[in-house]
Amino acid sequence: MPHIAYVDGAYLPLAQAAVHIEDRGFQFADGVYEVIAVRSGRLIDEAPHLARLARSLGELRIRPPRGEAALKIVLRETTRRNRIERGSVYVQVTRGTAPRDHAFPASPEPTLVVTARRARPPDPRFVEEGVAVVTAADIRWRRCDIKSVSLLPNVLGKQEAREAGAFEAWQVDAAGRVTEGTSSNAWIVAADGAIVTHPANHAILNGVTRLALIDIIRREGCRLDERAFTIAEVKAAREAFLTSTTADVLPVVRIDGVPVANGHPGLLTQKLRAAYLAHVAAGDA
């Protein structure tokens, strides 16, 4: 497999792909990113990913480094040069390179980095048996709706999960409510049968898979309740699952070592997962 990265106009061997040490992404986490799934060589849900990228850039007042059409070409070309059939393409934009100073530089030239890599489907056992999550305090900043590279708390939460033998950490706010995972959205099927997930406010990243699943839920006529839920509710839930670009829809069967319901993937979760995979296969994007 070739390893080619795009950095500011050039396609380079990944090993040589670099940014300046005074890039504001490196010194200030002053940048944003997207991860887009590639299936059968096609970018899945590209439009909502690019819309979210534009929104993140807008919130931080970072000038888009390319027009959308040009960016799409770079995404495709990076995918093609790396011969990705199944995997993901990663795009990162930072405010650019400037002598270190917190405030925005006068006329920065934003940095654009694109990489692509292959990925296998999730471990079949994750799908068949479900995954475990642990809970961790949500210590992040108050603008989690911006998909910034300011990911250090997510790194620490994911590491906690890894060390606990869990797939993900569900972050819990000061009021004891689950916001989301460190790199995925969190869902339950509540005792009353409603599908519940945190509303898309400043406390969570509005996942593209989350949005696609909400469309599916509405189309299927299931009851959706966009509200915060507690750990106690997870433990009393009929089902639980998580969504992300790379994990699709995965059943959650344990939280902090306690089984959710009977400890097996729920039927509604499996149905939603199948519907989501059909959406992906149709390349609906």
Place this chain on the structure above:
Amino acid sequence: MPHIAYVDGAYLPLAQAAVHIEDRGFQFADGVYEVIAVRSGRLIDEAPHLARLARSLGELRIRPPRGEAALKIVLRETTRRNRIERGSVYVQVTRGTAPRDHAFPASPEPTLVVTARRARPPDPRFVEEGVAVVTAADIRWRRCDIKSVSLLPNVLGKQEAREAGAFEAWQVDAAGRVTEGTSSNAWIVAADGAIVTHPANHAILNGVTRLALIDIIRREGCRLDERAFTIAEVKAAREAFLTSTTADVLPVVRIDGVPVANGHPGLLTQKLRAAYLAHVAAGDA
């Protein structure tokens, strides 16, 4: 002036100094830093800066890339090669380069970057007339005691200040209390005469200038009160000031457009500033 940077063992022209695009500092803000003042070619308060660097690395479980003696040599050599008489040296350590994955890589090789640059003393008008601050919501994560490069909220706060024509933004928590500036600590001389600054808990970065000033305050027999204070208290204060490695001690004379006391630098602030500059001149570190 030469522009030489140190990156992972090599001294390079600054223009060529780069890190890999999969450096975790660039992709995850997974790194820490220090800024050390240089006066008369000497590093000021180097020991507490290196102690804090070690603490930040320890909290994030990033392996120190060099022993302290070796790091000190790099700091000096970078300062010398850039012929810095007055300025600062910047050191950044990240968890290293690895294929993108939130959790810690198995055996990362940490990245070490050191730069140095000249700086003029603060604008004399800032000292003589004082500076203005604005208030901004403290939207940062809950581990501000770690001097991480996860600085995006600080960037946004500093930019707010800049656009309001202010020197700094004082960040205010949900309870209406001032935590600290975006790159400085916040202080008042309260109506009762006590010198007040936020305690060094997870809500603030325990500034090295802050610590030096606390020593001075104790030595001078002034009353120190390490507690959070409100914006209303600032407005009713006798004096206000800020401290940082690059700003030393600067009088704050306006907050959100309202004069603090009579709108002129306070006498105690000037006395503390003089004592701090004497500490620096003595190279007490």
